[in-house]
Each structure stands twice: as structure tokens, then as C-alpha cells.
Amino acid sequence: MQESAQDVVFTIPELVALIAQYLSPRDTSQWMMTCKTFSRQLEPLFWSHPVVMRTTRDPSSLVRHTHHFRSLIIEHDLWLSFIKDAPPSPSRTTSHGPSVRQGFPRLRKLTVYANRDDVPLTPNFVLALCQSLHLTDLSIQYPFRQEPLFMELILASLATGLPCLQRLLIELEEADPATGFRLLDLCFKHPQLIDLQCDFPMYEERSITDEHGICDPRFATLLKSLQDMDKARQGAGRPTGLHLKSLSLPYIEDGYPKDFLIPFLKLHVPNLERWRIVDMHTLDTVDVQGFKEAIATGCPGLQHLSSHSVYMRRRCNTLINATIRSVTKASLRSYRFKCFSNSRHMSEDSPVIRNLLEHHASTLEEIEFLEFFFMKSEDLQSIFTTCKHLRTLRMEQSDTISSGSSLEFGHVFKEWACRDITVLHLWLNRKVVVPEGWTEDEVVDAAAQTIYSQIGRLFKLEELALGWPNLRRYLNPAEKHRVHDLTLEDGWLDELAGLKELRHFQMNTEYWCCMGQAELDFMGTNWPKLERISFDYVEWETQFALRNHWNQLKKTSHLDMSRITIR
Secondary structure: OOOOHHHHHOOOHHHHHHHHOOOOHHHHHHHHOOOHHHHHHHHHHHOOOOEEOOOOOOHHHHHHHHHHOOEEEEEHHHHHHHHHHOOOOOOEEEOOEEEEOOOOOOOOEEEEEOOOOOOOOOOHHHHHHHOOOOOOEEEEEEOOOOOHHHHHHHHHHHHHOOOOOOEEEEEEOOEOHHHHHHHHHHHHHOOOOOEEEEEOEEOOOOOOEOOOOOEOHHHHHHHHHHHHHHHHHHHOOOOOOOOOOEEEOOEEOOOEOHHHHHHHHHHOOOOOOEEEOOOEOOOOOOOHHHHHHHHHHHOOOOOEEEEEHHHOOOOHHHHHHHHHHHOOOOOOOEEEEEOOEHHHHOOOOOOHHHHHHHHHOOOOOEEEEEEEOEOOHHHHHHHHHHOOOOOEEEEEEOOOOOOOOOEEHHHOOOOOOOOOOOEEEEEEEOOOOOOOOOOHHHHHHHHHHHHHHHHHOOOOOOEEEEEOOOHHHHOOHHHHHHHHHHOOOOOOHHHHOOOOOOOEEEEOOHHHHHOOHHHHHHHHHHOOOOOEEEEOOOOHHHHHHHHHHHHHHHHHOOOOOOOOEEO
């Protein structure tokens, strides 16, 4: 019997993989159940990237599919049970030790995390890591106070296995400097590692500086180790410097001494593209010129910067500005601020945002403010009007955000330049200056129409999140009329009709309380690619009723809303 074209297509694994990447896991599972041929072809793809949580129904049933795993996100005690129950492949001898029985032959990316601090770590954790010989990406997230054994287990894993590791992320509540320095030394010596993220502070009872201001000698030891490695590479005719392209050093309470930081940046990280700025030691005079020279000559490919204000002293603003100025002119592509506050970073002597835009507005593609506290509205507006190539602007508030941490309506009348933006998370504020002859309501209405029409002209937008800071907590109930802004009758929802690429719409405050069937039908009609509507910063007791109400609106709509999920 002659085979049909469909039969031929599904015998070619590459074509099956190409088709399956457009399907959800639910669609793929239904497709697998249609016949044995589809089940056999799709099974490796379906089980290639599982996420296993404690709420997963019968997670032990996944063990028989571990040979398909290419990436895995799992709680660490479940990971240990997987390692124990996974069917081993034939034993073989490796160049790194005795024969190893490996039950995850395809696993390349592993994220092991803990949601509870009462789950102890055991030596089996090391065995589990060392059995994953082909692992290239490892994330260990344990944000609780851990026993000293924990870091010893991590260090043993790096010292005895993981020869192919290229990316390592370690997130802890804290670590003592002794193990922190050993971790850095092992990672710097690793032959394949190109991405190291140490997301933890290093604390101990004594300061890393003695009473005479002499810094911990382990800095000099680490620097000497790097110099010895460079000499060995130079003698072998190989390029000097580390392979690292992305680096986040551990946080140190007293900061890094300039005698370590400047030579490190100048001589040992020539391939660096991503760098999280760290503080300089409190007893050191900030050598701005030396720091700028180290960045400019030692890290010519630097394109992505980040900073964490909680772990930085006020003087570190000088380092942030020096780094921004030192990066090759018009080459910076992204900056991530964490716990940002204008009151700290935007004093007259350290205008971080203004310096950032002055030097790199023409190339910036991504700016993020994560857990930020305060943001000047005029500087936020400057981002929109000067960054022509901006693709992402994300603002995620902290619990203590003030009403000033938003884009004020009084600053929105200048035309935005960022027409190619695809992700926008924005907080708004109705603060305006009322000119003579105008009423406040007239100015607010004109500004509201301007800002929503500006958003509506971002035709490439795929993800949009809008909100008002602490609307319920701080504002007079009489002022809550602003939640009508995204209605059709009293607001400006129709200004957003041009967002044909929008896939995710998130409301961070009570916009939803004045919306009804007409607004949902508008979204279904004018946003043809919309897949998800979500609600954030919603009080716990409101969440269940809110989702039920919007799901009911979906059912009663005359449109087909099956593609849209409500979360």
C-alpha cells in the first residue's frame, strides 16, 4: 500500500519536533493518545522539559521517562528520589573517576530548589550531581539558612564531577567567606564554565578587614591563583584570562578591595559581557579613573549591567556611574536595577538614569526595575522619549512602593520614541500641574488620553502590565474613579485597539472592578493573539471570586474565547 504524505511526515523526527513546538503540553498529550505512531514520535519531546513539584500527581510515575529528560525543574528531595529510582544506563569508566551508572543520559539543564527549610541536604546530593556527567546548566536555589555541610557538598560536586558545566547559579541565604572563596577558586579553574551567578552574601562574625585596615589575604591568594593560570596558558600558547562571559560575584558586606577588583577586571575577564556591579571596600578611596580604565581596557565586550541596591553603600553610586561611562560608547544593551530608589541613586552628584541615557540611549534594548522603591517620573519619561531601540521595560514594585514610583500624567505629553517595544510593565499616577484657565479634571483627561494613545501606538507590544501604586492603601476612596480608565464608556480602552500582537494583558490594580462583558469582548475582537489575562497584587480573599467572574464572562460572550486563559 502506498504511504500517504501524512504518514511520511510523521516518520521524520525533525518535522515532528518542528510541529510539536507550536503545541501546548495538553495538546501534545492528546495528540499522543490518537495512535501508537504519534505516541512513539512525540514521547521524547513531551518528556524533554518536565517541571516536578510537590503538587505533581504521582511524581514517581515520571521515573520511567527520565531517559528523555533534557531539562528538569524539581524540588531537591524529589530529585534525590529520582536519582535513587531512575533506571541506570550501563556502567562505564570515565576520565574523571570510576565507572558511573547514569539514569539521565540526555539531561543538560537542572534546577534544584527548596521551598521549605526543614528538608535536610544529604551526601546523596553530591552523588546525584556527579552522576549527571553531561550537565551544562545547573541552578541550586536554597534561600534558607543551611548547615555548613551544604556548601561542602556543592564544592565537592564541582571538584569531582560536572566536566561539561557551562552555567552555574547558586542562590543561598548566606555563606561564610571561607567556602565562598573556595567556590570562586574552583569555578575560575573550571575549563568550560562561562556563566557564574553567585546570588548570596558572604558574612562571618569578624569583618574581612582587621583593625589596621588590612583586607583578608584570601583576596590576594585568589588573585595569585588567577595570575598563575594566566602564566600557564601563556606558556602553552593559549589566550590568557577566564572564559567567563557572565559573572555575578558574591555580595561582601565591606565591599571588594580595589587592589583585587581593579586588577581582576583589567586582566582576567577579557570575555565578560554581563557584569553585576559590586561595592568597593569601605576603607579604600574610590579610584574612579583606575576603575574606568579597568572596565574600558579589560572588558571591551561588556554589554549588560546590573546592580543590587540593598547590598550597596551610598558611595557605590560613584562606581555605578563610572561603570556606565566606562562601557564602550553606545554599546550597552541592558541594565537591571534591583531594589532601586531615586532617593539613593538620583542625588545631584550621582544621576544614574541620566548618565545611563546620555551614554547609551541609542543602544539600550532592555531596562528592568525589580522590587524598586522610588522612581522619578521625569526620568521614566526620558526613557520613553530617548531610547529608540528599547524592547523591554519592566517595573516590578516592592511592598513599600510609594505613589511617586510611577509615570505621572504631567510628564506624558512628549511623543515616545520606543516604537518597537514588546514588553511593557508600567505604573501610572494622575499627578499633574494645572495651568491657568484649566480645571484639574480637564488636564487629567487630556493626559490620560495621551498616555493610553501612546501605549496604543506600540504596535509590536506582546506583553502589557498596567497599574496604580497602592491604589487601595493610600488613596482617598473618592479618587478611585481612575479605575474607569480601561472601560469603554468612561475610559480609554478603545485607544488600545491597535495592539494586534498582544498576547498577555496584566492588570496590577483594580482596573478590573469596572470592566464587564463589553470590555472582554473588545479584547477578544481587537487583540486577536491574546492568550492570557492575569491579575496581580490582588488580595487573597478576592482572587477566587475574581477569576470565577471573568471565566463566567468568557462563557457568556458571543465570541470564541477558548484561546484566552484567566489567571
